[in-house]
Amino acid sequence: MSRLADHIKAIQLGMAAELLEEAFEIFAEEDADLDRLSLLTVQLAGALEDVLRVATSRGRRLVAPEAR
Numbered sequence: 786m787s788r789l790a791d792h793i794k795a796i797q798l799g800m801a802a803e804l805l806e807e808a809f810e811i812f813a814e815e816d817a818d819l820d821r822l823s824l825l826t827v828q829l830a831g832a833l834e835d836v837l838r839v840a841t842s843r844g845r846r847l848v849a850p851e852a853r
Contacts, residue, residue: 794839801832 808825811817 790842794842797832797835797839801836804828804832 804825808829811821811825
């Protein structure tokens with residue numbers, strides 16, 4: 786189960802990295818479409834939520850062995 790969770794987390798982080806690249810491309814456009822920017826905002830918020838979940842989970846795993 787742990788390997789599956791690690792795999793899912795890796796996918797989430799990879800998707801966040803790809804989305805960030807897309808964001809920089811859109812920001813570089815002088816005439817970026819408002820609908821596209823709105824969608825990007827929603828997607829970035831979702832990716833940030835996933836990354837925060839991954840970081841929190843990894844933080845717990847780092848702290849847990851010391852607490853034993």
